[in-house]
Amino acid sequence: MSLDQKQKIIIALATFFFITLIIVAWVEGGRRRVVKAPDAVVTSENKDCVDCHRVKSPGIVGQWEISTHAKSGIGCVQCHAAEEGDVDGYEHEGRLIATVVSPKDCAQCHEREAAEFQASHHASAGQILGSLDNVLAEVVEGFVEFDAQGNKIKASPAAVSGCLQCHGAEIKVLENGKLDPATWPNTGIGRLNPDGSRGSCSACHLRHNFSRAQARAPENCGRCHLGPDHPQKEIYEESKHGIAFAANRSRFEPMMEEKEWIPGKHFEQGPTCSVCHMGATKNLPITHDVGERISWTLRPPVSEKIDAAAIKAGKRVKSWQD
Template sequence: MVLLSANAFSVTTVNMPKELSKASQECVSCHKETNVNIYQQWGNSKHFRANIGCLECHEAQKGDVDAFEHEGNLISVIVSPKDCARCHTKEADEFINSHHSKAGRIMGSLDNTLAEVVEGNRGMKTEGFPEGISAAAVNGCWQCHGSVIKVNKDGSLDPATWPNTGMGRVNPDGTEGSCTACHQRHEFSVAQARQPENCGKCHMGPDHPQIEIFNESKHGINYQANKDKMNLESEKWIVGEDYF
């Protein structure tokens, strides 16, 4: 597995499309009936208002190991930081250089190996894990730290590794990370991403109780008292300028 590291994404200038592409219009015509919740979330997003549709994010390239043909289009279910970087170049570069993007590396550490040995139960068997894997790891550790996505021989994604939005997920294209760990699909609300609870879905519990500490701290109390006054939807968010 080759991992993309610092400065992996070239700088590009992205112009907002004047209208939704024909291909994405065709996607929407079906998915608005079969995936109503996804369609509604996307309809409330800035992507929708910028005419960024399904194929603009999910389009795959020939040679992508997780690509498959769907209704005449080559697509991938997984959207990696490399895909997001088509438009969000600066943000993708910042993320790939962050500690967050490397959160999945702990899965290969001695600490994690010992934890899986102690946990013992390896009853979940898949094509990618014929000897079995711990369901506790799949549904616990990997959901925050990220899994190494395995693509089966038939092109399907191994169910032990996908679905997964872990922060340090290792994607089939070699990138580390998942933007949707914080920017939840398909609305991608900045206000949602800025909520302490968004961080707390991983940073919680006895071994890393940051959300519990924050909620009981002066900072957390102050946030709860003033969050209705805050400009949580502001694109720019600088202390002393944009918070209120």
């Protein structure tokens, strides 16, 4: 075989391997490639907001543009618009708006979900503000600053990080309609809102893309349900469910963004917290009352059925299975 023939064979093999590498890289990369979302529908009433915030806060606009809201033309005004008389309404660039988007605002479109949430234990999480646990965080472990009239002007860092960011704070409004920085920002699940509603949808549905996959991820619940006093995240991660989900996560994640994600139909193992406590099954619809399916309470020294106290009191209680 001549030298020229050897060179041609080497070139051919090198070309073949190079093309093969490109094909493999394309196939493997496709599994992780971000699929461009359909163009956001920017309505005329939202155009000024989007144009301005694309410069001042591009991250927020970028999140919104890949959301289901954006595809449907639901934008800034639909969620943040305020009405005359709203305690937290203030004028901004010629519009009356409110910074806080409460469950009452979300209920304009998501009426059933908001009603279920308001009936849940999550919506009552702000009751910790009057408990001894909160006193421990604010007085014993931290410090609180008050003005001459006795109003709190600076919250305890221990209370903010350890209690309020998960349980929620009472959002107070200043005279100019802006929010009191001693109470805001806050997305605690039981937040007490200026409009009288309780809770924060964005505690789980992080703004501004409100991804289903993100809301269904176990880390979403684990942000609050962790630690020695409520170690659900650690328990889940070490359980068979958690181990199975971690092993199959890359396969599940594309499905988790879909409207339906039903065990036994779309996946066969590794349910997350939301699957069992909230998700649709073949026989049950989705619920936003996370306590609706819980049958046992672990709070007493000896665990008991969640409705045991009511039954002892002679009350007729509907079973969670009915």
